[in-house]
Amino acid sequence: MSTATITEERESTTVEEREKPLGGRFVGWAANYIDERTSLSGFVKELGRKIFPDHWSFMLGEIALWSFVAVLLSGTFLTFFFQASMVPTHYTGSFAPMRGVEMSAALDSTLRLSFDIRGGLLVRQIHHWAALTFVAGIGVHMLRVFFTGAFRKPRELNWVIGFILFILAMAEGFTGYSLPDDLLSGNGLRIIDGLIKGLPVIGTWTSFLFFGGEFPGDQIVGRLYTLHILLLPAILVALLLLHLMLMVINKHTQFAGPARTNDNVVGFPMLPVYASKMGGFFFITFGVIVLIASLFTINPIWNYGPYDPSPVSAGTQPDWYIGFADGALRLVPPHWEIVFLDRTWSFNIIVPVLVLGLFIVLVLIYPFIEAWITGDKREHHIAQRPRNAATRTAIGVAGVIFYAVLWAAASSDLIATHFWLTMEGVIHSLQALLILGPIVGYFVTKRICLALQKKDREIALHGYESGRIVRLPGGEYIEVHQPVDEYERWKLVGHETIEPLVVRPNAKGRIPWHQNLRAALSRWFFEDRLAPLTNTELEAAVAHQQHSLEHIAHEEEEEIRGAHARAGFPDAPLEPIDDGSHSETAVKPTHLIAPEPEPGSKPEKNREKDSDR
Amino acid sequence: MAHEVEAHEGDRSYVPSPGLAVAVQDPVKVPGLPPHRERMTDKDPKKMNGAVRAVYTLFYLSLAGSIWAIAAYMLFPIEDGQIASIRANNLYIGLGIALALLALGVGAIHWSKAIMSDKEHIEYRHPTRGRDSTRAAAVQAFADANEESGFGRRTMIRGSLFAALVASIVPGIVLFRGLAPQSTPANPEAGDPVALLNHTMWKKGMRLAHDPSGEPIKASDVTLGSAVHVIPEELAKLSHEEGYLDEKAKAIVLLMRLRPEQLPAETNNLDWAYNGIVAYSKVCTHVGCPVALYEQQTHHLLCPCHQSQFDVANGAAVIFGPAARPLPQLPITVDDEGYLIAQDDFNEPVGPSFWERH
Numbered sequence: 001m002s003t004a005t006i007t008e009e010r011e012s013t014t015v016e017e018r019e020k021p022l023g024g025r026f027v028g029w030a031a032n033y034i035d036e037r038t039s040l041s042g043f044v045k046e047l048g049r050k051i052f053p054d055h056w057s058f059m060l061g062e063i064a065l066w067s068f069v070a071v072l073l074s075g076t077f078l079t080f081f082f083q084a085s086m087v088p089t090h091y092t093g094s095f096a097p098m099r100g101v102e103m104s105a106a107l108d109s110t111l112r113l114s115f116d117i118r119g120g121l122l123v124r125q126i127h128h129w130a131a132l133t134f135v136a137g138i139g140v141h142m143l144r145v146f147f148t149g150a151f152r153k154p155r156e157l158n159w160v161i162g163f164i165l166f167i168l169a170m171a172e173g174f175t176g177y178s179l180p181d182d183l184l185s186g187n188g189l190r191i192i193d194g195l196i197k198g199l200p201v202i203g204t205w206t207s208f209l210f211f212g213g214e215f216p217g218d219q220i221v222g223r224l225y226t227l228h229i230l231l232l233p234a235i236l237v238a239l240l241l242l243h244l245m246l247m248v249i250n251k252h253t254q255f256a257g258p259a260r261t262n263d264n265v266v267g268f269p270m271l272p273v274y275a276s277k278m279g280g281f282f283f284i285t286f287g288v289i290v291l292i293a294s295l296f297t298i299n300p301i302w303n304y305g306p307y308d309p310s311p312v313s314a315g316t317q318p319d320w321y322i323g324f325a326d327g328a329l330r331l332v333p334p335h336w337e338i339v340f341l342d343r344t345w346s347f348n349i350i351v352p353v354l355v356l357g358l359f360i361v362l363v364l365i366y367p368f369i370e371a372w373i374t375g376d377k378r379e380h381h382i383a384q385r386p387r388n389a390a391t392r393t394a395i396g397v398a399g400v401i402f403y404a405v406l407w408a409a410a411s412s413d414l415i416a417t418h419f420w421l422t423m424e425g426v427i428h429s430l431q432a433l434l435i436l437g438p439i440v441g442y443f444v445t446k447r448i449c450l451a452l453q454k455k456d457r458e459i460a461l462h463g464y465e466s467g468r469i470v471r472l473p474g475g476e477y478i479e480v481h482q483p484v485d486e487y488e489r490w491k492l493v494g495h496e497t498i499e500p501l502v503v504r505p506n507a508k509g510r511i512p513w514h515q516n517l518r519a520a521l522s523r524w525f526f527e528d529r530l531a532p533l534t535n536t537e538l539e540a541a542v543a544h545q546q547h548s549l550e551h552i553a554h555e556e557e558e559e560i561r562g563a564h565a566r567a568g569f570p571d572a573p574l575e576p577i578d579d580g581s582h583s584e585t586a587v588k589p590t591h592l593i594a595p596e597p598e599p600g601s602k603p604e605k606n607r608e609k610d611s612d613r
Numbered sequence: 614m615a616h617e618v619e620a621h622e623g624d625r626s627y628v629p630s631p632g633l634a635v636a637v638q639d640p641v642k643v644p645g646l647p648p649h650r651e652r653m654t655d656k657d658p659k660k661m662n663g664a665v666r667a668v669y670t671l672f673y674l675s676l677a678g679s680i681w682a683i684a685a686y687m688l689f690p691i692e693d694g695q696i697a698s699i700r701a702n703n704l705y706i707g708l709g710i711a712l713a714l715l716a717l718g719v720g721a722i723h724w725s726k727a728i729m730s731d732k733e734h735i736e737y738r739h740p741t742r743g744r745d746s747t748r749a750a751a752v753q754a755f756a757d758a759n760e761e762s763g764f765g766r767r768t769m770i771r772g773s774l775f776a777a778l779v780a781s782i783v784p785g786i787v788l789f790r791g792l793a794p795q796s797t798p799a800n801p802e803a804g805d806p807v808a809l810l811n812h813t814m815w816k817k818g819m820r821l822a823h824d825p826s827g828e829p830i831k832a833s834d835v836t837l838g839s840a841v842h843v844i845p846e847e848l849a850k851l852s853h854e855e856g857y858l859d860e861k862a863k864a865i866v867l868l869m870r871l872r873p874e875q876l877p878a879e880t881n882n883l884d885w886a887y888n889g890i891v892a893y894s895k896v897c898t899h900v901g902c903p904v905a906l907y908e909q910q911t912h913h914l915l916c917p918c919h920q921s922q923f924d925v926a927n928g929a930a931v932i933f934g935p936a937a938r939p940l941p942q943l944p945i946t947v948d949d950e951g952y953l954i955a956q957d958d959f960n961e962p963v964g965p966s967f968w969e970r971h
Contacts, residue, residue: 051736088853096694102853115699118686122707154741187902190862191918194900194965204967208806209792214859215901219792251738259646265736266646273725280721287714294707309862310824310842310895312903314917329900329935330919337937337966344970348899348935375632381738413920423920424933486644494643497635522633534639 052274053254053267055383057144059281064137064169066285068240070130075176075229077123081113082106084225086181086218095302103306106181106221111302125293131173132298133289135321138166146366146396148383150253153376156367158246161239163364168236170321175228177299177319181221184299184316186307189220195329198349216307253383256494258487262381315414320407327409328352331431363399373521374498387456388495390449391525397445398438405434446528453530456492459484460533461541472555473562480552483545489538497532500525626745646733654727664727671720675713682709807969810962813863815943820846821868821892821953829952830868835890840907841868843892845955863963865895865903866943868953869925871912880927885944887953892943893929896964897921899936914940937966 021028035041052058085105091098093108095115113120142162145151151159174192178185193215196207212219251265260266268274304313318326329352336347362369370392386393408415409430416423463481471477484492501522503515557574564572654661685705692698743751759765796804803809820829824842827849835841843866851857873889881891893914897904902918907925913932914923921934929940941963944956962970 049734051734094691094693095696115691118689118691118702119706121699121703122710125703187918190902191900194897194902197965197967198900200968202968204806204810204969207967209789212793213803214806214809215862216858223792250741251736258644259733259735261643263738265738266733268731269734273729276721276725276729280718280725283714283718283721285718287711287718290707290714291711294704294711307858308825309858310844310865310903310905312905312917314906316917326919332935334921334931334934335937336935339971342971343968344966346937346966348937349966374634375630376634377629378631378634379629379738379741413917423915423922427920427934487647490641490644493641496637498633499635501633526633532635532637533641534637535641536639538641 047248048271049269050248051265051267051269053252053260053265055255057148058252060137060144061141062137062278062281063285064134064141065240065244066282067130067134067137067289068236069282070286070289071127071134072233074123074127074130078113078127079229081109081117081120082179082225083109084179084222086221098302098305101306104181104221106179107301107306110180110182114302122290122293125296125298126290127176128298129292129296130286130289131176132320133285135166135169135173138162138169139321142166143396143400147386147393148253148255149380149389149392150383151367152380153371154250154379155246155253156371158243158250159367160364161243161246165236165239165243167360168232168239172228172232172236173319173321175224175232177322178224179221179228180299180301181307182301183304183307183311183313184301186216186309187312187316188318188322189216190309191326191329195349195353198346199353200343200345200350216309251381253381255383255385255491257491260382262379265381315417317411317414323410324403324406325352325356327406327412327430328356330409330412331406331427331434333431359399359402370525373501373518373525375501376498382495384495387449387452390446390453390528393449394442394446398442401437401441402434405430405437409434450528450530457530457533460489460492460538461545463545470552470556471559472552473559478552480549481545483542483549489542493533493538497529498522498526499529500527625740625742627740627742646735649732652727652731655731661728664723668720668724668728671716671723675716675720678709678712678714678716680709682706682713685709807967810863810964810967810970812958813963814845814848814860815864815955815958817955817957818948819955820948821866821945821955822846822849824865825849831951832887832890832947832953833951835868835870835953837870837872837889838909839870840909842866842895842905843868862901863896866892867895867904867907867914868892868945869907869912871926875912875926877926880930882928882942882944885942885956887946890945890953891925892945892953892955893923893925893940894943894959894963895940897936898931898938898940899934899965901965904940 021031023031031041083105087105088102089105089108091101091103091108091111093099093112093116095111098111110124114124115121145159145162174188178189193207193211196210197203199206207215210220210223211217212223252267254260254265254267257266268277317323329348332348332352336351338345338347386396409427412426412430413423415421416426463483466480466482468480468482469477470480501515501519503511503519505511506515560574561570564570654664682705685702685708689698689701689705691702742748764771793806794803796802821843822829822845824844827844827846829846830841830843844861845864848857848860848864851860868890869892870888870890876883876886876889876891885891895903895905897916897918899916899919899921902916904914904916904921904923906915906917907913908915912925914925914929915921916923916934916936919935921936922932923929923936923940924932929942931937931939941959941961943959945953946956948954
């Protein structure tokens with residue numbers, strides 16, 4: 001490759017400088033010392049110039065990664081001050097309204113680290129905000145991976161790992177949220193206790209063991225703390241490293257584009273470009289979190305006071321990522337409980353738990369379902385545009401709507417009070433929406449995707465609408481369609497099509513039931529599709545476009561000549577006199593690559609100035 | 614590089630199935646990389662100098678932010694009891710750190726975008742699957758190990774190994790029984806969650822008292838339409854160490870007074886009410902939040918957590934929301950001095966349902 005030759009040349013020209021190694025003598029000595037003991041040079045050789053593709057959506061996962069680093073750093077600071085104990089004490093710190101109130105050591109130490117340690121409140125708020133952006137970052141990253149099909153072979157396992165990370169992040173969030181032992185988090189734990197108790201067979205004992213006796217007991221904060229700072233983070237960090245290692249091994253996906261194929265990665269090297277971009281992005285993520293933490297209060301436990309089972313404030317909300325579970329509890333209709341075989345079956349708990357469990361499992365195993373339907377065993381490194389996988393995108397949108405309705409339901413009371421609606425009306429609407437929303441969303445999305453595919457095809461074959469209206473000699477007005485360049489065209493048509501499975505009887509002359517199911521699913525997925533474009537078709541269409549452009553240019557010229565002749569100026573120039581109003585460019589996609597200016601000509605800005613004169 | 618790729622591919626026999634994907638005979642051709650467009654900083658040395666200046670200015674700005682954060686730490690101490698000082702401390706330290714981080718990040722990214730080479734590189738992928746020779750060697754390693762150990766052949770060793778391994782985990786799990794207390798002769802209920810959940814601290818004759826003061830309530834003081842938050846009088850005497858919160862979590866009660874004609878005998882147990890005064894458990898039968906909101910006009914109770922609604926005029930039956938059962942009623946009456954007292958404990962477990970409840 002060209003870079004390699006350049007490096008070699010440079011090395012051969014600098015033989016006399018060999019005495020002084022790169023970075024100075026000390027760095028050279030240190031590098032040698034480490035390499036002789038660790039073989040680190042091999043690692044640097046492999047990864048130093050590793051290529052990463054560039055796209056804004058590829059940095060969504062980084063938001064999660066860097067938020068997690070911010071969570072780790074701020075959380076470690078907090079552990080130096082927080083006491084995970086429910087031993088009762090009387091608050092004597094500097095927050096006057098709470099002085100003398102009996103509370104657990106956990107809340108007491110949280111108040112002290114907020115109000116008696118300089119910057120303590122800031123770090124606490126950084127920790128909480130970073131936790132929120134951490135889960136949010138994972139969420140949008142997962143949506144990107146899902147909708148671009150980046151979970152396909154060989155990345156199915158990394159999808160599973162990533163999804164477990166998402167669950168762990170929520171578990172971390174919930175255990176952390178409950179630590180201060182304030183009124184709000186105590187009510188959250190009360191709900192968890194009720195939820196666990198409602199589970200068949202294991203519920204009562206699980207709650208009894210978890211809380212170390214009856215709710216609330218005096219054990220739960222210490223236990224959640226161990227989970228929050230030891231067990232869950234250890235698993236999370238291990239899986240995160242595995243997730244990143246697999247990303248390096250599989251190499252990142254890229255979108256279809258010029259020179260970008262399934263067999264390569266086109267982009268910029270790790271050193272220096274991505275080291276700088278990713279490092280910079282860490283500081284930006286962290287900086288934004290700190291900015292939010294310094295400007296906006298979060299979880300003002302000092303307003304809530306210590307946990308007491310009796311009071312509760314209306315309109316309280318869980319942290320956003322728990323909302324969907326809370327919403328699922330709210331949407332259950334009344335009286336869903338029976339006594340059967342002398343045992344209490346709390347279907348108002350069992351059903352939401354099962355529905356959410358099923359939802360989570362379906363998302364977790366989706367890559368394997370799709371792989372089974374398509375039977376495709378090839379590796380896929382090109383991220384699909386969502387429109388080109390219409391059924392998957394529609395399923396994804398249905399899932400997003402399902403989640404969003406549950407999420408909205410967690411705020412049903414606030415929706416009712418803020419919009420002056422009845423509580424019952426809001427709940428009933430959301431119940432209907434939970435079932436109808438995904439169905440409608442599915443069909444609408446699928447149609448939109450197919451329509452977008454047709455539009456892409458139309459633009460590739462017939463050019464884009466340039467906005468230039470031409471009058472032909474016959475008096476007819478037409479809009480000129482301008483062909484897109486080959487790079488843009490490739491983005492529009494560079495994808496493959498999958499056909500539905502046609503089942504045939506096996507050697508015994510039977511069609512097994514699972515093949516019938518697979519065929520039904522694959523019909524569902526791929527029945528509605530656009531046949532792939534061949535190169536011959538495309539070249540013919542492009543030639544046709546060029547032909548009609550020439551024809552229009554010719555007709556246009558005729559028309560102008562005719563008009564000039566009729567006006568009595570047959571020799572007038574065909575180009576309009578440029579008074580500046582014609583120099584604006586035609587409407588075209590902004591991502592088209594503009595032609596290079598002729599060598600020696602001035603940049604466009606100056607050219608415009610010239611024409612003004 | 615090209616010959617290297619071929620060498621890799623040569624060692625692979627596996628051609629993955631495309632499944633249902635359509636192989637187009639005459640596919641559209643991938644265009645090569647478009648001609649590289651120079652950035653302004655590549656064309657104009659002045660622009661390049663400007664970009665360099667911008668980057669180091671941002672880094673110096675970051676330095677200033679860090680210094681400011683340290684200065685703010687000293688300049689804005691927290692003064693005892695002064696909320697405004699906490700706010701200033703939080704704000705100014707935070708803004709300093711935010712500036713330090715953001716300027717550093719923006720500077721680094723500007724450096725990479727405007728100054729570092731923006732020529733795209735191409736790196737080839739290799740199939741993730743190991744080469745045939747590697748896979749054969751891996752299989753051989755297992756085969757040799759199997760041959761030398763007899764792992765596959767000696768089924769008694771293998772079976773007993775698995776049994777021992779699985780069994781070795783069980784004691785660790787059993788130890789977790791210690792998470793919750795066990796029954797003792799002195800306290801036979803301590804290790805039995807069902808027994809504990811079946812009763813509260815309410816007893817016959819125990820006075821109803823205000824929450825949290827513990828001041829007993831006279832029936833004559835409960836005005837029509839009012840709702841009172843109630844605890845057992847004895848609860849207020851318990852300390853936190855003696856299980857105040859555990860007892861309170863079960864014993865909290867809401868007391869409401871309606872006109873007697875609003876409580877029809879067919880849907881209410883009038884023996885448990887006194888003169889239109891009824892007492893219901895405040896713990897929601899859904900997942901246990903306090904049902905703290907009373908709507909006087911409709912005499913409905915609303916749980917603020919999941920919006921279950923209970924009709925007090927109708928034996929606290931569920932009229933909306935995810936709860937399944939009415940709130941348990943505390944049977945009450947008055948003592949000689951006119952104070953409200955409990956006739957007995959609740960006759961069913963309070964709070965959320967559980968498996969062994971019935």
